Amino acid sequence: MDIDNPRAEQPAATVPAKPNFQPLKAHEISDGHVQFRKVTVPQHRYTPLKKVWMEIYNPIFDQMKIDIRMNLKKRRVELKTRTDTPDISNLQKCADFVHAFMLGFDVCDAVALLRLDELYVDSFEIKDVKTLRGEHLSRAIGRLSGKGGKTKFAIENATKTRIVIADSKIHILGSFLNIKIARDSLCSLIMGSPADPNLLLLQLKLNGTSVLLLELQVLSRFYRTTTKLAA
Structure with a gap:
């Protein structure tokens, strides 16, 4: 009489292979709908746009795979996704x-x-x-630029940012930390600080050091919290 041994080796259960899905394309994420972005062209940027149109067109169309055209009737640049757009975020980047x-930055920046x-x-x-009017506003703009743009260039080189001063509006291009340092320096000039490049560079170094120390303190607190939770 044969008795089945329950301890006999059973065939090992095969674990199914981990599926490998390809990332979705931009048109697949939006269920096949085309996404649009429209950027209005100001009157004073229309002629510069015509001069550097190909420098703007090539990286957007060839590298980012986004369709771009200039609507001459409505004076705006129109962007839309394509079927071969690799990432949906490319549309917002463009x-x-x-x-x-359009704000005044160079194409290379x-x-x-x-x-x-x-x-x-x-x-x-x-x-x-600060609320400034008349000649006080003009002097503040002059302090921001400096003689021949020295003050603005000093802030740009020290903080690795790009600054555009358009009348009373100021635009800063850079990373979050560098923008904060550059904005603090510009605000101090608006409030009436002397536009001495040497003093300005010293202030920029001190601001950068204080921000880095603050980041180190935050990281150290985060490390202590994680070690306590792990223990």
């Missing part, structure tokens, strides 16, 4: 790139928005810092 050019994710544009007005 819109930010075109918008940065604004194109960094397509390549780096941590860059963005911050804008504010002089009246947001």
Whole structure:
């Protein structure tokens, strides 16, 4: 009489292979619907746009795989996704790139928005810092630029940002930390600080050091919290 041994080796259960799905294309995420972005062209940027149109068109169409056209009737740049657009975020990056050019940034500086994710544009007005009118406003704008643009260039080189001063509006292109340092320096100039390049560079170094120390303190607190939770 044969008795089945319950301890006999059973065939090992085969674990199904982990599925490997390809990332969805831009048109697949939106259920096949085409996504649009529209950037209005100001009157004073229409002629510069015509001169550098191909420098804007090539990286958007060839590298980012986004369709772009100029609507001459409505005077705006129109962008839309394609079936071969690799990432849906490319559309917003291209819109930010075109918008940065409309604000006054050079194409060689604004194109960094397509390549780096941590860059963005911050804008504010002089009246947001201090209410100035007439000649007081003109002197504040002069302090921001400096003689021959020395003050503005010093801030740009020290903080690795790009600054556009358009009348009473100020636009800063850079990373979050660098924009904060540059904005603090610009605000101090608006409030009446002397526009001495040497003093300005010293202030920029001190601001950068204090921000880095603050980040180190936050990271150390986070590390202590995680170690306590792990224990």
